[in-house]
Amino acid sequence: MPSTDRHPREEAEMQNYAVLGGGTMGCGVAQCLAEAGHTATVFEPAATARAAGPERVRAGVRLARMLRRTGHDPDEVLGRIRWVDRLDQLGSPEFVIECVPERLPLKEHALREADGHSAPGAVLASCTSAIPIDHLAGWVSDPGRMIGTHFMNPAPLKDTVEVACGPRTSADTLHRTTRLLASLGKESILVGDGPGFVSNRVLMLTVNEAAAVLAQGTADAATVDAVFQKCFGHPMGPLRTADLIGLDTIVDTLAVLRRFTGDPRFEPSPLLADLVAAGRLGEKTGHGFHRSARGR
Known part of the structure; x- marks a missing residue:
């Protein structure tokens, strides 16, 4: 597993975040990004799910306020999230978090397409709950940029993320991922690759x-x-x-x-x-x- 002390890259360099999928996990991850002050673009091709996304986030912010007294304003959080139905509208993100359903054809299509619409060197992180990271890495142009970020549900209320490194995940990718998660107030638990991780x-x-x-x-x-x-x-x-x-x-x-x-x-x-x-x-x-x- 690569260490986090090589190839440092400041988190401030990464301004454009994308979330693939506007379901329960995608909305939760977008909420985490926005509550931390980041801007996020959520790609969701299904009109019904896309229309429901803002209310999902609004309800999530309200719940977080009730349980944790975070003080975030739902309108302010939603103001940092953009919703799109085409991948060419992502705006060349430097960090992509894939949250589509746990089905191989859907994951493959999303990651291949996102790879072609993201910035050079962008991190491609998957919220997969079981697919080996090295299998996902075979679908993208640079396997070193692939990593697993297994957020737990509900993402805004869970303080820990299971971070899975494949054998080809680069140290820079891991470093940038753990820095981002730290900026969200999340602890990273690093694990190796394998079906279902731990x-x-x-x-x-x-x-x-x-x-x-x-x-x-x-x-x-x-x-x-x-x-x-x-x-x-x-x-x-x-x-x-x-x-x-x-x-x-x-x-x-x-x-x-x-x-x-x-x-x-x-x-x-x-x-x-x-x-x-x-x-x-x-x-x-x-x-x-x-x-x-x-x-x-």
Whole structure:
């Protein structure tokens, strides 16, 4: 893994940030950038998602103020974010953070296109939760500029980012990435490359097995989560965590892990697959393993 003490580059040099994808994670990352005083351009080709983006950010700022008393003004934060539907409108960003869904064809298209519309030497950071960074690096012109920045959900409320370096990630790319994250108030935990890195290599298997336990009738969802909360001190159990992430995202991530590890344990449990097929995706729909206030 490259060290952070080589090829220094001042963060102030990087003025133009781009976020690819205007869903939950893309809006959260854009909010983090804007709250830190940076300007960000969010690329989102879907008109519905693009139109919903500003309200997502506004709600995120309000929640952060309520929980952390940050004092950020939603209008001021939104004033630093620009929304576009074409990659040629990005304005040659020096730092790109890719937040499109965890599906290989979508990731490949976004990164190849962004590579051609970013400034020379731009960092290409992916919020992938499971795809090996060196696999992503094979899609861009300079693999040394590819790095993983696995923000946790919700990004504005999580103080730590899992930063994954591929074998070809340059020291300059790592340095610029950790400096940016520090400017957002985020701690970087550096890990090596591999399917799922550390977090999702472990978490996705836990969620899948928790779903299997639930399906077998060993315990209901509340009890499964209570074991992790009360016995292990976890703030949230695996099934509630899955609902927060989104069960469709869980299934997509398991598919990536199954492909890159060859391990059949990552095959989605029948219950998990059935919930996604039924549109019960967790918090975003109000009903997943648990029902939320929205689903009542």
